[in-house]
Amino acid sequence: MVLMDKNPVELRYKNVGKPRHTKKDVVMFVGFLLLVEGGGALMGILSQPNGVQRPDDDWFDNLVKPWWNPPNWLFGPVWSTLYFMIAVSAFIVYRKIGFHQALPWMVFFVQITLNFAWPLIFFVGHQLLGGFIDIILMLVAIIFNIAVFFQSSGQQVFFFYRTRHGLPLPATSTSPCGD
Numbered sequence: 001m002v003l004m005d006k007n008p009v010e011l012r013y014k015n016v017g018k019p020r021h022t023k024k025d026v027v028m029f030v031g032f033l034l035l036v037e038g039g040g041a042l043m044g045i046l047s048q049p050n051g052v053q054r055p056d057d058d059w060f061d062n063l064v065k066p067w068w069n070p071p072n073w074l075f076g077p078v079w080s081t082l083y084f085m086i087a088v089s090a091f092i093v094y095r096k097i098g099f100h101q102a103l104p105w106m107v108f109f110v111q112i113t114l115n116f117a118w119p120l121i122f123f124v125g126h127q128l129l130g131g132f133i134d135i136i137l138m139l140v141a142i143i144f145n146i147a148v149f150f151q152s153s154g155q156q157v158f159f160f161y162r163t164r165h166g167l168p169l170p171a172t173s174t175s176p177c178g179d
Contacts (some may be wrong), residue, residue, distance in 0.1 A: 029091045036087040036112060040079060043116045047123035057124050086112065089149060096153040104148045111141035 070078075078113035090108055099105060115138050 025091075025095065028094055029087075032090045032094070033084070036083045036090070037080065039112065039116050040083040044076065044079075045118045047119035060123060062063040062154040083115075085114065086115075093149050093152045101152065102146075104152055106147045107141065107148050111145045113139055 092110075094102055097104065115135055118131055118134045118138065121127050121134050
């Protein structure tokens with residue numbers, strides 16, 4: 001007998017004829033992308049010299065930075081990539097648990113809020129210590145986020161783990177240890 005003649009249920013194929021991703025999944029993925037990438041872009045715009053800062057603000061350019069400080073042009077592409085991975089991580093967890101468990105989403109929103117707060121604290125507020133404290137809190141939140149998301153879906157840990165490696169970028173400018 002040819003396999004095509006059998007009923008998919010007899011062959012134990014659960015998802016035959018079902019789309020892998022529903023329209024709701026697409027909407028949620030776009031929503032996570034807009035939340036994370038859009039929030040990051042908004043914070044970037046607000047922390048630019050022509051944003052909330054004064055147009056003549058050269059405070060950041062005049063900071064003493066370590067020799068290994070990356071060039072300014074690198075921050076945008078790196079953080080856009082990291083924010084994309086954060087959005088994908090959130091979507092993967094959403095696909096596994098929906099919004100039925102509060103703890104993963106509370107931790108996620110605390111972590112993303114700390115991410116969004118840093119450029120305002122640092123670039124607009126010119127707060128070295130405040131930015132450094134935000135990075136420490138962000139690191140704790142990311143580690144906690146990895147732990148609670150891992151319980152829901154182990155796949156996304158790679159994405160959040162990568163965001164932890166992005167922290168040295170702002171940390172190079174924020175560290176109160178300066179010289």
